[in-house]
Amino acid sequence: MKLATLRDGTPDGRLIVVSRDLTRAVTTGAMLPNLLTALSRWEQESPLLQALYETLNAGTAVGSFDFDPTRCMAPLPRSPQWLDASAFLNHGRLMETAFNTKPIPKFDTVPVMYQGASDDFLGPCEDVPLPSEADGIDFEGEFGVVVDRVPLGATPAQALAAVRLVVQINDWSLRALGPHEMATGFGFLQAKPSTSFAPVAVTPDELGDAWQAGRVHMALHVQLNGQRFGEPHGREMNFDFGQLVAHAARTRRLSAGTIVGSGTVSNVARAAGSACLAERRVIEIIDEGQARTPFMRFGDRVAMQARFDDGRPGPFGRIDQQVVPATHP
Numbered sequence: 001m002k003l004a005t006l007r008d009g010t011p012d013g014r015l016i017v018v019s020r021d022l023t024r025a026v027t028t029g030a031m032l033p034n035l036l037t038a039l040s041r042w043e044q045e046s047p048l049l050q051a052l053y054e055t056l057n058a059g060t061a062v063g064s065f066d067f068d069p070t071r072c073m074a075p076l077p078r079s080p081q082w083l084d085a086s087a088f089l090n091h092g093r094l095m096e097t098a099f100n101t102k103p104i105p106k107f108d109t110v111p112v113m114y115q116g117a118s119d120d121f122l123g124p125c126e127d128v129p130l131p132s133e134a135d136g137i138d139f140e141g142e143f144g145v146v147v148d149r150v151p152l153g154a155t156p157a158q159a160l161a162a163v164r165l166v167v168q169i170n171d172w173s174l175r176a177l178g179p180h181e182m183a184t185g186f187g188f189l190q191a192k193p194s195t196s197f198a199p200v201a202v203t204p205d206e207l208g209d210a211w212q213a214g215r216v217h218m219a220l221h222v223q224l225n226g227q228r229f230g231e232p233h234g235r236e237m238n239f240d241f242g243q244l245v246a247h248a249a250r251t252r253r254l255s256a257g258t259i260v261g262s263g264t265v266s267n268v269a270r271a272a273g274s275a276c277l278a279e280r281r282v283i284e285i286i287d288e289g290q291a292r293t294p295f296m297r298f299g300d301r302v303a304m305q306a307r308f309d310d311g312r313p314g315p316f317g318r319i320d321q322q323v324v325p326a327t328h329p
Contacts (some may be wrong), residue, residue, distance in 0.1 A: 001046075001053040002200050002315060003165070005035055005073045007123070012036055013073045017049060018200055019056050022317060025067040026056050035076055035201070039256045042148050042164055069317050074121035075167060075201035076146065076257060082118035082195065083248050084142070084171055084261035085111050087239040088232075091266030094282045101182070111239050111247040114187050116171075118259070122196040124319045128172060129326035130193060136175030137296035137323055139224075141275030141304045143216040143234055144169045144261040145241045146201060150254035159249060160214050160242030166207060168198035168220070168306050168316035169261055175278055175295060198304070198316035206315045210308055214240030218306040218314055220265045222275050225301055229280075230273020232265045234306075275304075296323050 002020065005013035006027075012034035016025045028049065032038055038045050055061040086092045089108055096103055104112060122128060130137055146165040154162070177191040204211045210218050216234040223229055239247075244260050265275045274280045281291035296302070301322045306314030 001050050002202050002206060003035060003038075003049070003075060004067070004069075004200050005075050005077060006071050007073050010034075011078060013077050016067075017052050017056055018067050020206075022067055022200065022315075024056060024061075024064045026052060026061045026064045028052065036079065036257050039146065039148065039164060042256065046164075069199040070125045072125070072199040073123040074197035075165070075199070076197075076259065077121055077123075079118045079121070079146075079257045079259050080255035081258040082116045082121075082261070083113055083258065084116055084263060085113045085239065085244045085247075086263035087111065087237045087244060088263055088266040089238045090236065090268050091264045091276075091279055094266070094279050097282050097286065108238060111244050113244070113247060114192075116188070116192050116195060120194045122194050122321070124197065124199045124317060124321070126196070126321060127324045128193075128196065128321050129324050130172075130174070131326050133295070133297050135177055136173075138173045138175050138277045139222075139275075139296070139302045139304075140171040140173055140264045141220045141222050141232075142169040142171055142261045142264060143167070143218075143220070143306070144259055145245070147245055147254060147256070147258050147260065149256050150245060150249045150258070152249060152251065152253050154246050154249045156240070156242035156246040159245035160240070162245065163204060163214075163241060165201040166204055166211070166216060166316075167201045167259070168304065168314070168319065170196040170302065170304055170319050170321070171261060171264075172196065173276070173278070196319055196321060198306075198319050200315060200317045202315045214242045216262075216306070218308055220275055220304060220306050222273070223303040228273070230275055231307070232267040232272045232275050234262070234265055236267050237262055237265075298323055298325050
């Protein structure tokens with residue numbers, strides 16, 4: 001099934017079920033007001049949501065309306081926890097070059113992950129307010145999963161079985177602030193502003209053969225100011241989502257609604273392009289001796305949409321956002 005959240009003036013928005021072709025939607029009613037509530041009672045509520053989804057696709061859902069992604073918040077506007085990995089080894093190794101850092105020990109055998117802010121996610125078409133162009137504004141296209149409760153010490157198989165939804169992510173970064181925060185040993189804070197999400201979260205079955213071995217086997221098409229930037233494929237993810245979720249749960253329980261990201265989608269083949277500016281810049285340094293591509297300026301737009309291997313648009317909808325200067329109270 002496909003789920004989204006409409007903006008309604010509340011912090012968690014209004015949960016809606018979206019049709020398979022992303023043209024129609026229906027609300028879930030007062031008993032199930034938002035997605036976080038649904039996830040907390042997934043075993044009880046998911047059959048009811050699935051039944052509503054089937055009637056919507058059949059054209060018989062009462063009260064259905066046109067689906068408008070511009071009215072959407074993030075599928076989960078806030079969550080108990082947001083954890084982001086770096087599961088594409090090509091991207092991680094390029095970033096080591098970019099930041100001139102020593103290779104991460106056991107990078108290919110132990111997942112790298114940070115804990116980001118989860119209280120203020122951005123919707124797919126919202127402007128992205130940021131304080132300064134000098135901070136090195138960058139986008140990062142990713143895939144992610146939303147899990148049910150995961151017990152402490154869960155195995156990768158148990159963790160993968162807890163995946164309830166798959167999402168598409170733009171994890172914004174401020175590259176000029178990252179090196180100092182990394183050097184402190186305390187991790188990212190200011191370098192990671194609010195993360196953005198495509199409008200629709202989907203159950204893994206909606207991906208069909210594109211959900212393989214706990215990975216999203218789809219290309220993430222990225223455009224910057226209307227121009228092709230890249231379409232790296234999710235198949236080169238080194239750790240699957242079961243391994244990432246299990247890593248997060250090694251020493252603690254995870255709450256229903258926890259989101260785990262893949263990190264920037266990245267492929268070894270240069271022809272695939274990139275899903276972030278920093279990666280393109282470091283490739284330019286390696287290949288040409290200097291970076292030519294600038295970081296984003298206010299007024300720039302980035303768009304992202306996953307696609308199936310046969311060229312069909314993916315099930316998540318499209319992220320399309322403009323960077324704007326933040327206003328201060």
